[in-house]
Amino acid sequence: NAGVTQTPKFQVLKTGQSMTLQCAQDMNHEYMSWYRQDPGMGLRLIHYSVGAGITDQGEVPNGYNVSRSTTEDFPLRLLSAAPSQTSVYFCASSYSTRESEQFFGPGTRLTVL
Amino acid sequence: RKEVEQDPGPFNVPEGATVAFNCTYSNSASQSFFWYRQDCRKEPKLLMSVYSSGNEDGRFTAQLNRASQYISLLIRDSKLSDSATYLCVVNHNAGKSTFGDGTTLTVKP
Numbered sequence: 001n002a003g004v005t006q007t008p009k010f011q012v013l014k015t016g017q018s019m020t021l022q023c024a025q026d027m028n029h030e031y032m033s034w035y036r037q038d039p040g041m042g043l044r045l046i047h048y049s050v051g052a053g054i055t056d057q058g059e060v061p062n063g064y065n066v067s068r069s070t071t072e073d074f075p076l077r078l079l080s081a082a083p084s085q086t087s088v089y090f091c092a093s094s095y096s097t098r099e100s101e102q103f104f105g106p107g108t109r110l111t112v113l
Numbered sequence: 114r115k116e117v118e119q120d121p122g123p124f125n126v127p128e129g130a131t132v133a134f135n136c137t138y139s140n141s142a143s144q145s146f147f148w149y150r151q152d153c154r155k156e157p158k159l160l161m162s163v164y165s166s167g168n169e170d171g172r173f174t175a176q177l178n179r180a181s182q183y184i185s186l187l188i189r190d191s192k193l194s195d196s197a198t199y200l201c202v203v204n205h206n207a208g209k210s211t212f213g214d215g216t217t218l219t220v221k222p
Binding site: 033044099107 | 117144145147154155156157158159162200202204209210211212213214215
């Protein structure tokens, strides 16, 4: 099993550009989520999904879109990048929404100039 | 006030020391509780779940006090390899997880 994979590992964008961060898992997990982590801070939830076709907003959803057309994939789209979106982005998956361990991808380090 | 608050740290301790981290949460509807470990610039990984009865895994002991909405992690006989950031995580019934900002531990020879 590859677990949770994320691409790209690093990305530099200019203000106003759009891009999609990819996330995939091969553990047949229903629950997937996207977090951002700023320096010296914990992870903040951007969007999450409890199954294919179902998504919901987390704590900091503005400026991001998600979709979940398959169980395996959960891409995060930045609509119009801003310097405030410079951060490390982690995707995670888990078997259920309550009791289960979350498995994280290696992260995408995004810089917006 | 943040929904999950941790000791700000950092904690700098010698090898062999015992160190305790504290975490409080404000949402009384929280369902499950965890400690994750994060090494520098890496993804978080589960250290242990936290149960109401308290639980132990080798040198690590986690405790939960639902009445006080308080979670703790005790590390005994600290090793150099324990140096990391420890994240307190609270799961809610709606499917959301809330992370604390983390407490950084440095164990020195």
